């Protein structure tokens with residue numbers, strides 16, 4: 001579990017991002033995949049990050065200081081059903097601005113919903129984008145508790161057989177059971193240092 005985690009601020013303006021030298025780890029994923037729940041689960045604090053009732057609503061980045069060791073950043077979800085190409089363009093612009101304005105971004109955590117039978121094109125494109133920028137990726141499959149074993153198998157096969165993801169480790173997770181939380185915390189400290 002991550003200890004001493006403190007909410008810092010929520011902003012969409014690069015100028016307002018935290019100053020200082022702490023490494024930053026950005027959490028991304030489709031809307032409703034469980035980004036905010038993930039933060040709450042690994043910090044054991046259900047009030048820390050807002051769990052959304054309206055998908056796609058959060059528009060800004062939220063920064064959380066982890067024990068003065070590194071900063072976790074929650075981001076708005078992409079790929080909400082009703083949304084247009086515009087929205088995904090806005091996400092790419094946000095990621096681009098982030099990368100070019102700061103060298104503190106050490107890794108991106110991509111959350112994928114394990115209940116899907118395969119990884120989506122939009123997630124694949126985004127993974128490709130961060131690989132191209134040489135940013136480390138930590139891939140975490142969410143909502144494991146809602147899944148039957150045989151469905152997980154299908155997702156894993158498609159993940160391992162895709163050129164874009166075959167070299168990546170898929171860590172399965174559930175914010176309900178907190179499976180693999182220690183492994184994830186270990187990975188976060190590895191990339192932050």
Ligand SMILES: Nc1nc2c(ncn2[C@@H]2O[C@H](COP(=O)(O)OP(=O)(O)OP(=O)(O)O)[C@@H](O)[C@H]2O)c(=O)[nH]1
Nearest residue numbers: 031032033034035036037051052056077143174175
């Ligand atoms: N059963 C189960 N439900 C989960 C899990 N993770 C998230 N949820 C539920 O999924 C819904 C969305 O969770 P959020 O954490 O708000 O998702 P998000 O990715 O932050 O959503 P946006 O900020 O809108 O992009 C909530 O109803 C959560 O309770 C999980 O591991 N297991």
Ligand SMILES: [Mg+2]
Nearest residue numbers: 035036050052
């Ligand atoms: Mg959220």
